[in-house]
Amino acid sequence: MSISASGLNGPSEPSATPPGSAGTASVTDRLVAANQRYAAAFHDPGMDAQPVLGVAVVACMDARIDLHKALGLELGDCHTIRNAGGVVTDDTIRSLTISQRALGTRSVVLIHHTGCGLQSITEDFRRELEQEVGQRPTWAVEAFTDVDQDVRQSMARVRTSPFLAHTDDVRGFVFDVRTGLLREITNS
Numbered sequence: 001m002s003i004s005a006s007g008l009n010g011p012s013e014p015s016a017t018p019p020g021s022a023g024t025a026s027v028t029d030r031l032v033a034a035n036q037r038y039a040a041a042f043h044d045p046g047m048d049a050q051p052v053l054g055v056a057v058v059a060c061m062d063a064r065i066d067l068h069k070a071l072g073l074e075l076g077d078c079h080t081i082r083n084a085g086g087v088v089t090d091d092t093i094r095s096l097t098i099s100q101r102a103l104g105t106r107s108v109v110l111i112h113h114t115g116c117g118l119q120s121i122t123e124d125f126r127r128e129l130e131q132e133v134g135q136r137p138t139w140a141v142e143a144f145t146d147v148d149q150d151v152r153q154s155m156a157r158v159r160t161s162p163f164l165a166h167t168d169d170v171r172g173f174v175f176d177v178r179t180g181l182l183r184e185i186t187n188s
């Protein structure tokens, strides 16, 4: 089963009030209101921008992964770089390069997960998009079927990047969204 381009932004879009919203407030209004409560209790931690643990975590944007809780991270500990799939794209390399060369990180942790949306779409997604909007996206969808293999590919892209200063501590994992456990992926 594949998710068509039109299925992602077309007729299935609910026209009613989105879940969790109150009255006419949009979801963004909710977030802004939450921020006002957050700021009221906020104290400047006086932190440097350099991540305390010297690590950058690249992960899927999946809503079920609470990276800080799942990895025992505190504010200021790490850089988190997230996208659909947690794949290592040129833009991920851009962020990692700045993370390492300007902000002192040395370790890279890659986290993909079970039940990823990228396992249910294919590169046909690009063609369907082109048919719908008349323009082919410049980016690859980065769909995959074997999550372990995709983690290996992501690790390889980091390790072989000419731009990164530190590629000796790169480890990859699959997060199980049902158990909350990480499973490490080895190179073989």
Ligand SMILES: [Zn+2]
Residues within 6 Å of the ligand: 060, 061, 062, 084, 085, 086, 113, 115, 116, 117, 118
């Ligand atoms: Zn995912």
